[in-house]
Amino acid sequence: EAGVTQSPTHLIKTRGQQATLRCSPISGHTSVYWYQQALGLGLQFLLWYDEGEERNRGNFPPRFSGRQFPNYSSELNVNALELEDSALYLCASSLRTGHSNQPQHFGDGTRLSIL
Amino acid sequence: KNQVEQSPQSLIILEGKNCTLQCNYTVSPFSNLRWYKQDTGRGPVSLTIMTFSENTKSNGRYTATLDADTKQSSLHITASQLSDSASYICVVGDQTGANNLFFGTGTRLTVIP
Numbered sequence: 001e002a003g004v005t006q007s008p009t010h011l012i013k014t015r016g017q018q019a020t021l022r023c024s025p026i027s028g029h030t031s032v033y034w035y036q037q038a039l040g041l042g043l044q045f046l047l048w049y050d051e052g053e054e055r056n057r058g059n060f061p062p063r064f065s066g067r068q069f070p071n072y073s074s075e076l077n078v079n080a081l082e083l084e085d086s087a088l089y090l091c092a093s094s095l096r097t098g099h100s101n102q103p104q105h106f107g108d109g110t111r112l113s114i115l
Numbered sequence: 116k117n118q119v120e121q122s123p124q125s126l127i128i129l130e131g132k133n134c135t136l137q138c139n140y141t142v143s144p145f146s147n148l149r150w151y152k153q154d155t156g157r158g159p160v161s162l163t164i165m166t167f168s169e170n171t172k173s174n175g176r177y178t179a180t181l182d183a184d185t186k187q188s189s190l191h192i193t194a195s196q197l198s199d200s201a202s203y204i205c206v207v208g209d210q211t212g213a214n215n216l217f218f219g220t221g222t223r224l225t226v227i228p
Contacts, residue, residue: 004158031214042204042220043159048213056213090158101147101166101208104216106158 002027004107006091012113013081021076021110025093031055032074033094033104034066038087046089049074050096078112086114117142119207121219128226132195136222138188138205149206150179150190153221159204162190195226 005024013019025032034046045058049068063079072093078085088111092104119140128134140148147166151159163172163179165188171180176193192199202221209215 033214043218045216045218056215092158101164103149103161103164106151106160108156108158 004091004093004105006089006107006110008110009108010111010113012115014115015081015083017081019078019081019085019112021078021089021091021112023074023076023091023093023107025072025074025091026105028095029093029105030072030096031094031102032068032072033092034074034076035090035092036060036087037090037109038084043090046076081114083114085112087112117207117209117215117217119205119217119219121203121205121222123222124220125223126225128195128224130195130197130226130228134192134195134224136190136192136203136205136224138190138219140186140188140205140207140217142186142207142209142217144210145183145186146208146210148179148181148188149208149216150177150188151204151206153202153204155201162203192224195224197226197228200224200226 007022031050035043037043048056052068066076068074088109090109092106094102094104122137149164150162153159165181178191181188204221205219207217
């Protein structure tokens with residue numbers, strides 16, 4: 001069974017640019033979550049999508065947005081990039097049924113570096 | 116405020132020794148507590164998930180305990196191996212239905228030969 005896959009592995013941008021990160025969940029998983037992990041800090045919740053809808057959003061500005069496609073894959077878009085957006089962005093997926101206790105399976109992340 | 120605190124921040128142990136990592140939380144209403152292992156440069160991998168009614172759960176050499184009354188959890192690693200070197204993250208979920216998870220900043224474990 002293929003795990004959660006994220007692309008690209010690394011992404012280098014400059015301030016003010018826009019970045020798009022992609023995530024493919026495990027087959028059969030309908031929920032996709034996005035997290036930011038800045039160096040030395042814990043994971044910060046960004047977004048939760050399920051069945052194509054945004055279900056919950058973390059405490060991030062509106063320039064962080066995303067969407068989930070009919071095949072349950074997802075995109076995270078970050079506009080007007082700032083230096084502090086440099087971080088590892090992790091995507092996770094889970095089953096929807098009884099979701100509160102479902103394990104989240106993580107990809108290996110996209111390392112976004114802002115110059 | 117919902118918080119998850121882990122201790123120690125870092126730990127160095129000899130291969131073959133046991134160790135225990137601690138997690139205290141203030142998340143309410145409580146739904147579940149998870150322990151994840153994160154190798155450097157990789158995504159976290161789930162070790163255990165415990166609900167309110169469970170006070171211990173094992174996964175191989177990893178044993179997690181939960182005391183919901185004192186809002187404390189521990190992760191015990193038995194007979195450590197070099198491959199156990201990683202960050203261990205405690206995560207607590209709430210019951211609000213918004214699938215909120217609160218992450219600790221992790222304990223960095225280094226196992227030396």
